[in-house]
Amino acid sequence: xxxxxxxxxxxxxxxxxxxxxxxxxxxxxxxxxxxxxxxxxxxxxxxxxxxxxxxxxxxxxxxxxxxxxxxxxxxxxxxxxxxxxxxxxxxxxxxxxxxxxxxxxxxxxxxxxxxxxxxxxxxxxxxxxxxxxxxxxxxxxxxxxxxxxxxxxxxxxxxxxxxxxxxxxxxxxxxxxxxxxxxxxxxxxxxxxxxxxxxxxxxxxxxxxxxxxxxxxxxxxxxxxxxxxxxxxxxxxxxxxxxxxxxxxxxxxxxxxxxxxxxxxxxxxxxxxxxxxxxxxxxxxxxxxxxxxxxxxxxxxxxxxxxxxxxxxxxxxxxxxxxxxxxxxxxxxxxxxxxxxxxxxxxxxxxxxxxxxxxxxxxxxxxxxxxxxxxxxxxxxxxxxxxxxxxxxxxxxxxxxxxxxxxxxxxxxxxxxxxxxxxxxxxxxxxxxxxxxxxxxxxxxxxxxxxxxxxxxxxxxxxxxxxxxxxxxxxxxxxxxxxxxxxxxxxxxxxxxxxxxxxxxxxxxxxxxxxxxxxxxxxxxxxxxxxxxxxxxxxxxxxxxxxxxxxxxxxxxxxxxxxxxxxxxxxxxxxxxxxxxxxxxxxxxxx
Ligand SMILES: O=C([O-])CC(=O)C(=O)O
Ligand SMILES: [Mg+2]
Numbered sequence: 001x002x003x004x005x006x007x008x009x010x011x012x013x014x015x016x017x018x019x020x021x022x023x024x025x026x027x028x029x030x031x032x033x034x035x036x037x038x039x040x041x042x043x044x045x046x047x048x049x050x051x052x053x054x055x056x057x058x059x060x061x062x063x064x065x066x067x068x069x070x071x072x073x074x075x076x077x078x079x080x081x082x083x084x085x086x087x088x089x090x091x092x093x094x095x096x097x098x099x100x101x102x103x104x105x106x107x108x109x110x111x112x113x114x115x116x117x118x119x120x121x122x123x124x125x126x127x128x129x130x131x132x133x134x135x136x137x138x139x140x141x142x143x144x145x146x147x148x149x150x151x152x153x154x155x156x157x158x159x160x161x162x163x164x165x166x167x168x169x170x171x172x173x174x175x176x177x178x179x180x181x182x183x184x185x186x187x188x189x190x191x192x193x194x195x196x197x198x199x200x201x202x203x204x205x206x207x208x209x210x211x212x213x214x215x216x217x218x219x220x221x222x223x224x225x226x227x228x229x230x231x232x233x234x235x236x237x238x239x240x241x242x243x244x245x246x247x248x249x250x251x252x253x254x255x256x257x258x259x260x261x262x263x264x265x266x267x268x269x270x271x272x273x274x275x276x277x278x279x280x281x282x283x284x285x286x287x288x289x290x291x292x293x294x295x296x297x298x299x300x301x302x303x304x305x306x307x308x309x310x311x312x313x314x315x316x317x318x319x320x321x322x323x324x325x326x327x328x329x330x331x332x333x334x335x336x337x338x339x340x341x342x343x344x345x346x347x348x349x350x351x352x353x354x355x356x357x358x359x360x361x362x363x364x365x366x367x368x369x370x371x372x373x374x375x376x377x378x379x380x381x382x383x384x385x386x387x388x389x390x391x392x393x394x395x396x397x398x399x400x401x402x403x404x405x406x407x408x409x410x411x412x413x414x415x416x417x418x419x420x421x422x423x424x425x426x427x428x429x430x431x432x433x434x435x436x437x438x439x440x441x442x443x444x445x446x447x448x449x450x451x452x453x454x455x456x457x458x459x460x461x462x463x464x465x466x467x468x469x470x471x472x473x474x475x476x477x478x479x480x481x482x483x484x485x486x487x488x489x490x491x492x493x494x495x496x497x498x499x500x501x502x503x504x505x506x507x508x509x510x511x512x513x514x515x516x517x518x519x520x521x522x523x524x525x526x527x528x529x530x531x532x533x534x535x536x537x538x539x540x541x542x543x544x545x546x547x548x549x550x551x552x553x554x555x556x557x558x559x560x561x562x563x564x565x566x567x568x569x570x571x572x573x574x575x576x577x578x579x580x581x582x583x584x585x586x587x588x589x590x591x
Contacts, residue, residue: 200234201247218497219582502555
């Protein structure tokens with residue numbers, strides 16, 4: 001066992017291992033039973049056909065009043081349903097009508113979660129058909145409030161909770177999950193939920209929400225998605241005192257205790273689901289996020305949404321914005337407020353793309369990008385005391401304390417906020433941007449809306465409609481000087497569903513930076529002339545499934561080119577192939 005784990009850490013591929021080895025279950029032997037050694041416990045699974053009352057209580061198969069006469073006969077449903085037979089379209093109309101009556105966003109969230117637990121296909125049908133209306137309900141901003149109050153609103157637990165109590169038993173815990181074949185895991189430890197900070201175990205709303213989007217936006221089947229929350233405690237005093245808190249009542253475990261639990265999880269996942277399961281890290285605090293990505297990037301198929309997904313979506317917006325601003329990427333100057341996962345991740349991907357375009361070394365292109373953190377502009381005199389992920393950005397400059405002074409000193413063409421702190425792009429900051437840019441580009445990325453650096457209305461009114469604005473959480477269109485401006489939503493939700501689909505359909509075994517550039521390019525390519533006319537640098541979410549297929553195809557193509565794809569032969573038309581793989585929530589007929 002020890003040697004197997006070591007091989008896994010050292011990056012040995014399951015493909016070149018002895019087929020009788022204990023790792024790699026998940027290819028054919030989905031239960032891992034044939035490959036289990038005597039010291040590994042196996043679960044005695046049984047399956048039966050759901051019928052009658054059980055069928056109505058099974059969210060995977062339940063269709064409510066949509067069961068036909070024939071199905072009602074064949075599946076022992078007579079008498080369990082009122083006589084009316086209702087189409088899925090009418091059910092959808094009814095639920096939307098009811099949802100719209102709720103004034104409080106959290107009530108809509110709870111109604112959607114109830115629907116997901118009751119009738120999965122109807123839930124996804126609603127989400128796909130009404131994506132622009134429902135994204136703010138199941139995702140940012142409402143999901144943030146839901147996590148803050150998760151203990152109070154929780155009815156039926158969703159996802160898998162792995163706490164310190166499960167140490168040494170994580171493989172068994174994974175086997176408790178009802179589905180054996182998993183392709184995408186979104187995992188959080190709840191330490192940095194959106195810009196809301198440490199929400200401990202209640203961060204579960206995030207993996208659940210992200211995976212709902214994997215299915216609705218990226219077409220990954222819900223049955224192969226697994227939301228996970230790792231509970232190592234919380235440092236949120238308010239939650240520790242909250243009688244309804246659902247997590248471990250202790251301060252966060254750190255150091256060896258933390259990394260051992262995470263390592264057990266990573267090994268158990270690979271052992272149980274194989275080499276090709278995608279593990280998406282979500283909303284970890286900076287120090288752990290960078291470390292986990294570096295540590296497992298060479299042995300597992302891992303993707304950090306906050307570092308890499310956000311980087312890819314912002315690069316796409318930046319590239320699209322060039323059409324409105326003019327000039328090349330390398331001619332821009334960037335200033336970031338926030339030097340954490342998002343800030344440094346975006347900065348690095350922009351520098352990489354600049355370097356590819358101009359053939360200049362990365363060390364040179366990084367000099368076009370400046371970051372401000374809580375202590376002011378990151379400059380070389382601060383280098384010694386900087387965390388390692390900030391060191392690349394310590395350029396020669398005298399110290400500058402405030403964002404406003406940094407804007408005046410650096411004169412960026414694009415200003416990007418990613419610090420998780422709201423209202424930091426003040427009128428003075430935005431006006432300064434407008435004083436030396438004809439079209440100042442402003443990204444207010446922090447989530448949820450309460451943490452946004454400024455509002456869309458502020459950005460447009462303070463620049464007299466000249467700003468090109470995008471934000472992490474949605475804002476409504478704004479009228480300014482008689483013209484309507486549509487702010488873009490620069491959220492990783494544009495990227496991760498298609499990105500993950502691309503990895504899954506190509507059977508990729510590792511993530512490579514070039515795949516991030518590929519997904520960015522695909523997204524930027526989807527912005528139409530009519531979008532640009534409204535100042536919009538992202539395509540509307542209403543086209544997201546088509547966009548996801550384009551992203552998936554570009555990512556898969558890169559996986560094949562790099563020799564990281566295992567699903568062979570390579571399909572001739574990857575866009576068509578991606579589309580053909582996507583889950584559709586239309587009801588199935590039962591025999
Ligand atoms: O969840 C979102 O809306 C975007 C994101 O990853 C974050 O803010 O951490
Ligand atoms: Mg996140």
